[in-house]
Amino acid sequence: MLEVQELSVRYGKHIALESVGLRVKPGEIVVILGANGAGKSTLLKAIAGICEGQTSGSVSIDGEPVLGLPAHKVVDRGIALVPEGRGIFGELTVRENLVLGGNPARARDEVQANLDRLTTLFPKLRERAGQAARTMSGGEQQMVAIGRAMMSNPEILMLDEPSLGLSPLLAKDLFQTLKTVRDAGLGILLVEQNAKLSLSIADRGYLLENGRILREDKAQVLLHDPAVQAAYLGGA
Numbered sequence: 001m002l003e004v005q006e007l008s009v010r011y012g013k014h015i016a017l018e019s020v021g022l023r024v025k026p027g028e029i030v031v032i033l034g035a036n037g038a039g040k041s042t043l044l045k046a047i048a049g050i051c052e053g054q055t056s057g058s059v060s061i062d063g064e065p066v067l068g069l070p071a072h073k074v075v076d077r078g079i080a081l082v083p084e085g086r087g088i089f090g091e092l093t094v095r096e097n098l099v100l101g102g103n104p105a106r107a108r109d110e111v112q113a114n115l116d117r118l119t120t121l122f123p124k125l126r127e128r129a130g131q132a133a134r135t136m137s138g139g140e141q142q143m144v145a146i147g148r149a150m151m152s153n154p155e156i157l158m159l160d161e162p163s164l165g166l167s168p169l170l171a172k173d174l175f176q177t178l179k180t181v182r183d184a185g186l187g188i189l190l191v192e193q194n195a196k197l198s199l200s201i202a203d204r205g206y207l208l209e210n211g212r213i214l215r216e217d218k219a220q221v222l223l224h225d226p227a228v229q230a231a232y233l234g235g236a
């Protein structure tokens with residue numbers, strides 16, 4: 001289980017996160033909702049060990065502290081991030097992108113087994129294994145990015161705005177993919193602008209405003225709450 005306690009992040013004088021606490025258990029999807037600038041990306045970056053700000057508090061996985069470790073050590077403890085904008089290598093093939101994701105020490109001996117597992121889970125990655133990643137559609141590229149992160153055998157998969165730039169139909173497909181990943185037993189921590197779609201597949205959600213957690217509840221409760229609808233769902 002991923003556990004964040006009293007996590008604060010400041011960039012110089014600006015406090016981006018203040019005393020944030022949250023949990024993600026194996027086999028659940030947790031979504032963080034918040035307006036632009038609320039601190040959502042900062043939260044994922046701080047957990048992943050790539051935050052430029054000054055951090056305090058604690059982040060642990062299965063009781064082992066990870067806050068302050070370099071990013072590759074965080075990956076080796078079982079936390080993988082799919083960054084905003086995906087960050088895949090366009091000139092490399094799908095397979096080469098996936099293999100690169102298998103480099104962390106915790107997964108290095110299982111690259112072939114993980115490739116087999118992932119391409120069974122996502123047959124499209126097998127069909128397109130030899131294709132240059134840049135020639136894939138936006139939705140397919142997002143799948144490559146998720147697949148690459150999963151090659152490190154994570155317990156917790158974090159995604160920053162995965163539906164950005166995707167058509168509504170592709171975004172829906174992508175969220176179905178996330179359910180498949182959850183059902184495979186991973187915990188998912190998701191940051192999304194698309195509140196309606198993300199709450200509809202999530203188990204729980206947190207509302208983040210100005211760097212603080214305002215509320216935590218079951219996703220279905222948040223989805224049907226008039227105040228949440230007005231603030232995050234465009235009154236939908």
Ligand code: ATP
Nearest residue numbers: 011014016034035036037038039040041042043052
């Ligand atoms: P968005 O949805 O717009 O991406 P966000 O909720 O992900 O927003 P963050 O990117 O975490 O928000 O930023 C939170 C605050 O911290 C913002 O006010 C932002 O300007 C500031 N911030 C983020 N990164 C840095 C940085 N490297 N240096 C200084 N300030 C930063």
